[in-house]
Each structure stands twice: as C-alpha cells, then as structure tokens.
Amino acid sequence: SVQPKEKELLMRELKIYTKIGDKGYTNLGTGAKVAKSSQRVGAYGTIDELNSWIALIKDSVNEKWSPSPDSDAWQKKLSDSLAYLQNILFIVGSELACPVPIATHKESVKFAFQVIGEEHLQFLEHDIDRMTSFLKPLKNFILPGGHPLISKIHISRTVCRRAERELVGLAETEPEYFRIFLITFTNRLSDWLFTLARFMAFKLGVEEIKWQGKI
Numbered sequence: 222s223v224q225p226k227e228k229e230l231l232m233r234e235l236k237i238y239t240k241i242g243d244k245g246y247t248n249l250g251t252g253a254k255v256a257k258s259s260q261r262v263g264a265y266g267t268i269d270e271l272n273s274w275i276a277l278i279k280d281s282v283n284e285k286w287s288p289s290p291d292s293d294a295w296q297k298k299l300s301d302s303l304a305y306l307q308n309i310l311f312i313v314g315s316e317l318a319c320p321v322p323i324a325t326h327k328e329s330v331k332f333a334f335q336v337i338g339e340e341h342l343q344f345l346e347h348d349i350d351r352m353t354s355f356l357k358p359l360k361n362f363i364l365p366g367g368h369p370l371i372s373k374i375h376i377s378r379t380v381c382r383r384a385e386r387e388l389v390g391l392a393e394t395e396p397e398y399f400r401i402f403l404i405t406f407t408n409r410l411s412d413w414l415f416t417l418a419r420f421m422a423f424k425l426g427v428e429e430i431k432w433q434g435k436i
Contacts, residue, residue: 250319260391265317267384272310274377279303281370295424299417302348306410309341313403317391320398342406345413352420362432363418368425371418378414381407 241248245257255262282300312335365375385407392399422429 250315251321253320260387260394261317261320264384264387264391265314267380267387268310268314268317271377271380271384272307272314274373274380275303275307275310278370278373278377279307281373305344309337312337313406316400316403320395322397323400324397336400337406338402342402342409345406345409349409349413349416352416355423356416356419359419362434363415364430364432365418366430367422367427370425371421371427374414374418374421378411378418381411381414385411 242257246254247257247262248254249261279300282296282303316336366372385404388399388404388407392401392404419429421427
C-alpha cells in the first residue's frame with residue numbers, strides 16, 4: 222500500500238498546474254530553465270502538435286465509414302501504424318526536452334529516455350514503398366482535399382514540415398546538443414504522410430485533386 226508521505230509526493234507530481242511557467246519560462250528534462258520562446262521548446266512543442274494531429278487521424282480511421290470491402294483489415298493496420306508513430310514522436314519530444322552533448326550518444330551510454338534510430342526510419346520507408354505499389358505514378362502536384370480524412374492527413378503533413386524546419390533551426394543554434402537524424406526522420410515522416418493521403422484517396426475511391434497550373 223502507498224504510505225501517506227509517498228501518496229503526498231505522488232499527488233504533488235501529478236498536479237496539473239505548477240506555476241513554474243507563469244512568467245514565460247519552463248524547465249527542460251535536464252533541469253535547465255529556458256524561455257518558452259526558445260528554439261528547443263518550439264521544436265518539441267510542434268512535435269507534440271503533430272502527435273495530436275496524428276491522434277485525430279487515428280480516431281477518424283477507427284470510425285466505421287469506409288466503403289472498401291477489406292476495410293477492417295487495412296483500417297486496423299493503419300490504426301496500429303499511427304499508434305506506433307505516436308509513441309515514436311513522444312520519444313522524439315523526450316529527446317528534445319532532455320538535451321545531452323552529442324558526443325555522449327554512444328551505445329555504451331544509458332539514457333533516462335529512449336532514442337529513435339534506423340529501424341524507425343526503415344519502418345516509414347518500407348511503408349511508403351508498400352502504399353506506393355497500389356498508386357498510379359505521380360505526374361501532377363496534388364492539392365489537399367477530397368475527403369475530411371485526407372485533409373486531416375495533409376494538415377498533419379504541413380505540421381510535420383514545420384517541425385522539420387524548427388529542427389533545422391535547432392541544429393543551427395545548438396549543434397552540439399542535436400542529432401541530425403531527427404531531421405532525417407521528420408523529413409521521411411512528411412513523405413509518409415503525403416503518401417498516406419494518396420493511399421487513402423485510393424482506398425476511399427476519391428479522385429485526387431490535381432493542380433492545374435492555371436486559374
């Protein structure tokens with residue numbers, strides 16, 4: 222059973238408002254105090270925003286609205302993939318919130334948090350190749366839209382691109398505390414989201430909106 226002192230500590234840890242950030246500052250995972258306007262906080266904040274959009278996509282996918290006869294199978298696979306990506310993004314946010322010198326990023330070093338690696342990048346690339354195998358060759362620029370779910374995916378893609386830009390900015394300002402691999406991963410994730418939008422148009426029988434190049 223939880224002792225009174227332990228219970229008091231637990232409640233204090235779970236308290237929603239701490240008042241620490243009332244003056245525009247926050248503490249990183251390392252204990253360092255930084256302004257909420259810092260490049261690092263902006264970067265992991267956008268990763269958190271992206272995670273929320275992916276959650277919305279997952280919730281939409283789990284609705285039973287698809288006209289496809291094999292909807293149960295592909296909806297379950299996609300829902301699982303989205304949940305997997307949510308966990309990966311949380312890990313990315315944790316790494317960004319706990320900056321350590323890149324020189325210490327070795328297998329022999331044990332971190333308080335997990336870090337993503339090549340296997341997570343390969344997951345995206347293999348899935349992009351799988352979805353692309355169902356699609357017609359891309360010969361036009363594609364405009365967002367055609368179905369509410371497709372539009373949500375495109376919004377997620379643009380948020381992912383913004384996260385990538387913010388990570389590039391962080392790499393420029395704090396190169397000794399930033400793994401370039403995170404830029405590679407977010408770049409590939411935006412490609413995955415773009416491909417997913419096209420794949421969903423295919424699965425839902427929705428015509429892709431092609432940019433005409435004129436008005």
